[in-house]
Amino acid sequence: MKVLILDNGHGKNTPGKCSPDKRILEYEWARDMVRRIAEKACLAGIHTEIVVPEESDIPLRERVRRVNALCAKYGTQNCALISVHINAAGNEGKWLNARGWTGWVAPKSSQKSKTLARLLYIEASRAGLQGNRLPSSSCYWVGNFAIVRDTKCPAVLTENLFQDNKDDVEYLVSESGKEAIATLHIDAIKKYFENN
Template identity: 45%
Template sequence: MSKVVILGTAHGSNVAGKCSPDGRFREYRFSREIISMLKPRLESLGLTVFVDMPQDVVPLPMSTELSQRCKIVNGICGKYGKENCVYVSIHVNAAGGDGKWHDARGFAVYVSRSCSSSSKRLAKLLCDLALVRGLRGNRSVPGEHYWQAGFYVLKHTVCPAVLSENLFQDNRADVEFLMSPSGKEAVAALHLDALKQYFGINQ
């Protein structure tokens, strides 16, 4: 049976807020660009790859968007077997949500509070690789090397699932890095290498 990666996009262009204070950086665009880099690389390894909502505009209200994402993921799991699937939702963090620049910076990855050991294993791989690559930022890292939260898409999908927060859209230095070719490559390569390790791929 195929090993399946389901990549989750950030909220769409029609969701207010999700941008840097100066408006130059848009989370929806960055997430989809990283996924466009990551998907063919994963497929070249023999993995089957889906994207939950590739379109820029997502259904509203947000409760509808989130429930539809989970329906998409769980439908794929029903076809391929949840034990053969993993869901990776790719986002960018924000410290304030107030349209101002903040000091917090760095990488984080989240799992559900009631998640499987497989979710924790992938999350730890992502965090450890981020730390090795200098993406820690300036915040303390939990001893487990992942954060736990009640995010809807983590709670209501049936396969192992993680949500990555790739630096901060309201930190000036993080935004400059994320908008650069080297920053985008770093984020895409981080996810690629973590998934290779998760699936035991040595290529």
């Protein structure tokens, strides 16, 4: 059995993490997105586990522990983790110019993590979500994020556009935008599980 593990990141009480106009709260958006991805995964016959059912902020160490417990339960080789976020270019509550989608793996990530990140990148590009990010020749970005660094299964952190860019926020709050972002995740994960 293949198991998609979805981390919905921050909690209600995480400071910052919202759009300047407060139309987007990252924790709330990520919870909705994870639920959408999980519904599509269910239709595709992929078992899904959501790391943070709570509304509150769960420390990274605990989220890592939960993911690794799931890897032990289902077998690391059967699992893949996606941690769902929205990017921000600043933290002063101002509108800024950076736009677009990025997918991140840890510095010493496995080939399988890179494969999953590439599949996500291809689907995000197909959806026209590159924004003004420089094209990545490797099709992934490398960041020292604990949730992808310290978890045992293949793991990618997706930064789904910028919550401090006006145009990105319009997209992120729209039903069609949410559906496109959920779809890019599930299309990539289906392709990943077909071969891994």
